[in-house]
Amino acid sequence: MPNMNGMKIALIGSAIAALGVITAPLYVDLFQLMQLTVFAAMAILALSLGFIWGYGGILCFGQTSFFGLGAYAYAIAAINYGDSTPALVIAIIVPVIFAALLGYFMIYGGISDVYLGVITLTVSLILLNLVNSTAGDFYKIGNARLGGFNGIPGVPTINMPGDSSYILSPEQAWVLTGLALIAVYLGLRALIASTFGRIIIAIRENETRAALLGYDPRVYKLLTFMIGGAVAGFAGALYVNWGAFVSPTIFALGLSAQIIIWVIIGGRGTLIGPIIGCLLVQWMVTEIGAQQTLDANFILGAVLIGFVLLVPKGIAPTIRDLVASRLQRNKSATAIEDVKP
């Protein structure tokens, strides 16, 4: 019984956004377009955590693991195939398999939120060390040298499906990434409105009750975790495509923290929130990078603490609740319903 009004608003908003994405190259210069492209890829990553945390109730502190695995899988596959189409598919499959394995051990073990957060964070740290150690000729997958801390340069960027000689221009890559963000947003919206989505929300709300009604919470949580891995991996592929380069810093603690901050600022339990949070923080980090006085970590940390203490719900849900209570007040002024059963 999804809220059809909300879906309508989302569709109209998405249509307008899509129009903006397609026409942007006409009035935005190339440098800014490149900037927007990476923002859009990051926003997809934000959606992946917004989905599993905000709707699935899964506290993942290491979402960058799947992002990084997707990025590396894309780079390695694209170098080997010389074509981006299979590489994109592999960039989704690899993180999904990894999420399935990791998720199985954590979710079927029945560990607490605190443990899950810490373990997922640890995974990203260990992947960082692991990939960092792959310098030298020995570490090769097919034609792709992993390159250790130097990363993989010269990754083939996205081409037209079926024609590997037609490489997308930066403008086309922007349109692709921007539309991908909108598509992922709508896809997750539809998923949340589906029976599956209702059930994962029910499990988030009360796992015991869901189990007592015959739903196996572990299966649904694992699937949610895997979907999050898929979306993050896809974002990783688009991110590599932006810079034609990937290095182990993609697994670093800084990015893990940022993803969490995006979702905290934007708000859990909405999809638009994480996108807003991501865009705000990315813009802020770019601005901080331009000055020398304050360290970016310092500001990010202060923002995180500030939101946890003062706006724990995040921007989007806070605004939504304000609007709702305003509407409620107007309504209850006109009619007082009898709500006794």
Added chain:
Amino acid sequence: MTPTPLLETRNLTVRFGGVTAVNTVNFSLKEQELRCLIGPNGAGKSTFFKLLTGQLPPTEGHVHLRGQDISGAMPHQISRLGVGIKTQVPNVFNAMTVEENLWIAARRNHLPKFSTDLAEKIMVQLRLTGIAKREVGQLSHGQRQWVEIGTVLAGEPDLILLDEPAAGMTHDEVERTAELILEINKKRALIVVEHDMQFIKMIAKTVTVLHQGAVLIEDDVRTVLQDKRVQDVYLGKGLAA
């Protein structure tokens, strides 16, 4: 030959550390039977329910549902075999509407359209239609209790366990709950845990008394309420009324 009972426990026992919360309980329930389960606080009634629904694994002994051993099965597996429970503290989906709570429960066995109809039907039966669109988290304790009963009914179980369904209700509401239970009992078996003896008298046929985790007596409601041991156990608490 006697028919296979709907539910049967054999030597069912659970211990926490040194405490035996449920002690070698042999319990049997026929199809479509209505049984009341009483006993003082700490007698092990809620723990017994947790063992029946898989929320706790037994330390010893077995639970059989229509002859099938379900001891140690997971809650969702037992639920799918047709056991529904209203827990003592309401377990509901707070951020969802009343309608959605019931729909989720119905959707487990039915397609979306039918689930909507079934949820609607149960809301009418439980008089929840007026609050269908309200978020359950904002409702009163009594209303949440009704919503939980609604989700249990929407799952269409053959056996329903109700843990203190009349707690915190007004006199009228208690009477309605009793009527409802008798109505449900036309199709389904129930085990009802309750402290309110007036309520027990309204619905009970056979009563099982638990004391310190073990079955003290199991008999016709009048016999049980007049039993000396039962009165001692309760120390006259509400029993004389």
Added chain:
Amino acid sequence: MDIAIIVGLDIISGIASLLLISAGLAVIFGMMKIINLAHGEFLMLGAYTTVLSVSAGINIWIAMLVISPIVVGLIGVIVERCLIQFLYGRLVDTMLATWGLSLVIVGTTTMIFGNTIVGVASPLGGFKVGQYQSSLYTPFLAVMAVLLMVLIWVVMRFTRAGLIARAVMQNPDMAATLGVNPAKVYMATFGAGAAISGLAGGLLAPVAGIVPTMGAAYIAKAFITVVGGGTSILWGLITASGLFGFINQIAAFLTTPVYGEVILFIAAVVLIRLLPMGISGKFFKGRL
């Protein structure tokens, strides 16, 4: 034969370093059931304190054994009063706040000291086993780890503070019935955990490259150890450090240190699948 002694020493030093880098985290986890994500930064602050004290002319032993724990312990108390106390009962939010704190500390340290590596010389020389050279500092760390465990045990077992701590571990509401203000307990816990981390950081200073981001190098292992050990402070810590230190060093010896870490992690994940409450949740329930 020599190689066996060296591997044996490696295992002992591996276990000792896990004990040291995880102890402060374990104290806070055991008492407050949260993972302090600023743990690595507490270690880092301990190391910096030692470096700064030494360069100010203070004896290195006093710097790392006395000044580092006191300074970082005080920082812990301040953090608890200014931040953590507002989030009691909100486990996830508390962890997020400590993550923010971690970033703030890294940022502040970077702004003050810059992103360059500093260090202090090891105060102890080396020794030889056959053809293998080893530092005396390694067995010294092992001795310090043992002393730290003994200290925690004595405090927990024989002092009033330890009694209160044990009560809180069993049941947080019990502190109140003992006539103790829970806020004080948490403040003391956070201070003690930070002080132990400061001590560990000070002890690591001679063997670590000290930069504002150095904490990241230690937290993965510390997290694994504490999560694997569970909420019982002493027994969880000792069993998990023993098990994981052994696995890590053997794996590192057979492959590379990085794979050693990966194997350690896989072992921990399998362990968590089998014992979701950690080792102590299964075998040392309700113990120290």
